[in-house]
Amino acid sequence: MTREHAPDPDSCDAPPAPGWSTTPLTADLLRGALDLERTAHGLLPHRLPARARAQCDDGQLASAESQASGVRLVFRTRATAVELDTLRTRIEYRGAPPRPEGVYDLLVDGQLTGQGGTAGGNVRLVDMTTGSVDFQPGPPGTVRFGGLPERLKVVEIWLPHNEVTELVALRTDAPVEAVPQGDRTVWLHHGSSISHGSNAASPTTTWPALAASLGKVELINLGLSGSALLDPFTARALRDTPADLISIKIGINLVNADLMRLRAFTPAVHGFLDTIREGHPDTPLLVVSPIHCPVHEDTPGPSLPDLSNLRGGELQFRAAGDPAERAAGKLTLGVIRAELDRIVRQRAAEDPHLSYLDGRDLYGEADHAELPLPDGLHPDAATHRRIGTRFADLAFRVGGPLAGPAA
Structure with a gap:
């Protein structure tokens, strides 16, 4: 039942002031x-x-x-x-x-x-x-x-x-x-909770928003917390959305959810890219692999929460899989990076506008030593700034994979 609240000057129930x-x-x-x-x-x-x-x-x-x-x-x-x-x-x-x-x-x-x-x-x-x-x-x-x-x-x-x-x-x-959209370059990005902005300080300081500001592009952020799962309907949404530049950051959620094995992952990535290309055949398209995340570098998922100190404000995540399960096709971040690199190299022979970026170039082992992931999975506000700055420098610079036609 909705709580009743009395109108006051700062309430949305208050009528507009004169002249407003x-x-x-x-x-x-x-x-x-x-x-x-x-x-x-x-x-x-x-x-x-x-x-x-x-x-x-x-x-x-x-x-x-x-x-x-x-x-x-x-x-x-x-x-x-x-x-x-x-x-x-x-x-x-x-x-x-x-x-x-x-x-x-x-x-x-x-x-x-x-x-x-x-x-x-x-x-x-x-x-x-x-x-x-x-x-x-x-x-x-x-x-x-x-x-x-x-x-x-x-x-x-x-x-x-x-x-x-x-x-x-x-x-x-x-x-x-x-304000009309004008001729500003539109960047369409899809990713996981990190792209969504988990633990960022504010909406303009998520790493995609920071990168868009530095790159002087117009952001459409399809970062979906827990939901970057190569879903066909997400690929169709990317396909049907007008954009000048596109990037997709794939991997961590597939490990978190323990959703598929390597046999399913490879054709699913191809299908995802095929669908995007149906609507954007020549648009610069950047595939980004996961950032460094020690709990899942070599250990499959699923990711499970550690609730032992939840009342104290600490939530940690752990990998519940077994590294030996890689032999049966279970996914780790290392497996995913290698396969994404291979897929992009294979496709780039016929798709010159397709590129690959290793997520560890945005946040790697040295970064983790300095700025560890507080809960084991998600970056803090300072790390969002670092990732956004690096992405802008690597992707939007002149000659970069998302430099766009103006460059």
């Missing part, structure tokens, strides 16, 4: 989403189209694709104050300390100018020992940014990368107009 206007939330104000769903509360961005969502009822995928990593409002205005009402849905784990709150990043003419958050919202309370989920509804909230320069400017509000965000209302103290 409410702008309808429409597709031309949003970037980074492949689909928009009208809900009882407003507009819910999705990062997979409805047809893809209908083909898989996995709760992990449903949560990941509806979290707004890389999704942002973009508009031109002279407003000095902006308010955005949203209804968030966040995930908490029973018995564990609260997870970090979602952050909204405000950019003015491309520069980070403010950050904020909202209260209220829904909670999906997950019991990691049983897998059960308790849904606790809550009210919408408001994030407000004031003190913006009075000049005409482009404002971007990047939605939290780690929360589902339903957009309820946008209010400003001056009119708003949509």
Whole structure:
């Protein structure tokens, strides 16, 4: 049952102040989403189209694709104050300390100018020992940014990368107009929770968002936590999405889930690439293998959580497989890197726009010694910055695999 909350000046129930206007939330104000769903509360961005969502009822995928990593409002205005009402849905784990709150990043003419958050919202309370989920509804909230320069400017509000965000209302103290996409290069990226932004500090500091900013490209982030599994519907979403540059980061989730053996992996990668090429026959396409992750370098999955110190705020993951199982075709990160390298080399003979990047060039053994993965699988905020900077340098530099036509 939804909690009642009284209107106040900072609540989304409060009427607009005199001189303020409410702008309808429409597709031309949003970037980074492949689909928009009208809900009882407003507009819910999705990062997979409805047809893809209908083909898989996995709760992990449903949560990941509806979290707004890389999704942002973009508009031109002279407003000095902006308010955005949203209804968030966040995930908490029973018995564990609260997870970090979602952050909204405000950019003015491309520069980070403010950050904020909202209260209220829904909670999906997950019991990691049983897998059960308790849904606790809550009210919408408001994030407000004031003190913006009075000049005409482009404002971007990047939605939290780690929360589902339903957009309820946008209010400003001056009119708003949509900003055409223009001729900026569009980079379409697909990957796992690391690409999604797990443990990044804010939506513009996930490694893909940082790399896009450094590379001066327009990001569409299909990083799907726990769900980079070579699903055909994801390949079709990539195929059907207009883009100038494409990258896919494959591997860790297949080991995490212990989903397939080498016999299935190789044709699945070929099929995934074939599908993308149906819609993007000549687009620069970069295949990226997993970053260094000691627990799964030579040990197959599945990955299992260690809940022994969950109440103390520490969640670790361990590999539950046996290295000897590689002989039976079980996947490790080492096996996956070697096979991805071989597949790309084989295909590149007839596909000159296809390239391979070893994920250890983004984060390798030396990096792990300096910046270890806190839970054994996911990078921290500093490591996101390092990966994003290196990816931009390796992929977007002049002569790089994603340099694009302008270079």
